[in-house]
Amino acid sequence: MNLKKWFVRWGIPVVLLAAFVIFTVYINQVDKVALVNREGQTFEKGVVTEILQDNLQPNGTRVGEQRVLVRLTTGVRAGQELETTSASGFLFGAGCTVGMRVVVMQSVAGDSTITSIYSQDREWVIYAFAAAYLVVLCLVGGKQGIKGALGLVFTFFCILFVYLPLVYRGLSPFWVSVFICVITTLVTMYLIGGPTRKTLVATGGTVAGVVIAGISATIFSMATGITGWNVSDIESLLTLASTSGVQVGGLLFSGLLISSLGAVMDVAMSIGSAIAEIHAQNPALSRGELFKAGMHVGRDMMGTDSNTLILAFAGGSISMLVLDYAYSLPYQQIINSNNIGIAIMQGLSGSFGIVLAVPVTVALAVALYTWKRPNRAETAPAEDASRQTR
Known part of the structure; x- marks a missing residue:
């Protein structure tokens, strides 16, 4: 491959990618208006160490709240065991068992700490499934699968770090989405077809x-x-x-x-x-x-x-x-x-x-x-x- 062909194949795309990265960094410099006051409230990870009071009924349903003991692994209370509650709702809370990894909604004010179980900790499961999909895509698709995976990652990146900031800045969501479609299509097709x-x-x-x-x-x-x-x-x-x-x-x-x-x-x-x-x-x-x-x-x-x-x-x-x-x-x-x-x-x-x-x-x-x-x-x-x- 001579220098001219190399520059067309890789040089121009690298320059355009660098300009796109600079543009992305710039548009993400935005000050958001706080819709909810979350001062002092954080979401921390922990592990259930003991069930103090269960809410499991004989027919298998859950009524009321569980009282559990959780050892926090992140945040200002990391390493401490705190007594907290877990609701029986389908949207919030979790049916806790000993050893379950959970996310705790925590509000700290001085020496006072109020906590409740927000949900089961699913973060690494999500990452593992996403990684497994990309691995399978690359193994089955070979070289083209790797290119497709790169295109998918780029598309996800554009939605999070280009679409959302531009829409928040007041630009037309319709035309921003057209722009995103053009950019992601160009990159994906170029990766696959050159x-x-x-x-x-x-x-x-x-x-x-x-x-x-x-x-x-x-x-x-x-x-x-x-x-x-x-x-x-x-x-x-x-x-x-x-x-x-x-x-x-x-x-x-x-x-x-x-x-x-x-x-x-x-x-x-x-x-x-x-x-x-x-x-x-x-x-x-x-x-x-x-x-x-x-x-x-x-x-x-x-x-x-x-x-x-x-x-x-x-x-x-x-x-x-x-x-x-x-x-x-x-x-x-x-x-x-x-x-x-x-x-x-x-x-x-x-x-x-x-x-x-x-x-x-x-x-x-x-x-x-x-x-x-x-x-x-x-x-x-x-x-x-x-x-x-x-």
Whole structure:
């Protein structure tokens, strides 16, 4: 690899990455308005050493609170054993057993300490599962799996350290999500495909599909009256909107773009790779024939990928659907509820993006792979006339 190719392959990306890191550090210099006063309150880790009073009933349920002894392992009381309580709720507390690692909500004021069990300590289990997934991805996928893992880590990084600070600063959540989709798609596709036309095709098709999903959601919103203000946690979001510059109404649609990114990226890269292979095997194909071959590949993918987001959002709403069924709610109440409308909008709009990304990606691939090449149908009459003169 000569110096020019090395610079194109690695030099330019490294420079752009350095500029992106500087940009990320800058936007994270933000002062947050405190929504809740947490002075003196911390969450510390500990280990249950003794059950002083259990709340387990003969039928296996828990009523009231447990009184337990916990040895704290972090915080100002690290190494001390404190008596605390654990509620029997499903959202907070834990069914403590001796040896269980827990997270303790602790409030310290002088010599006085008030504690309660917040939850079981799940941190390292989460890290272990995430690491196991990345290891399996790399082992099964080989070199491409490693690149995919790097792309996944970069995407997660962008959501936490780019999307959230920019939205908190008052920028449009919709356009911030478009920016995130473009950046993560470029990086992921570049890692997988390198500086090739296939990468450019997949990136263009992905961005087009995501924007189409956003436009579809906007049209659905205008027609149905469902907006980002109709979400279930709007009360907490209103408090956030009143104390910061966050544009709460756009969060719903920005989330839709990010959630559809993975499925659209899969479609665009698959089609780009397929057309690249078809063109490599038969460079003599006309633009029309290459477009038709690409659409055949895309139509086969539509049958399964069009269901991806609909089933994903339906799965996320399954608890609500079970409750609606159990309460025998009238059909008109269910179909016109905000929650159902939002789930339908997310599923259908994302699927619009997937389906319409197919012809856009195919057209872009045909244009790039046959760039500056005369169409066979256009040159055929001239070739026939040439043969006749000979």
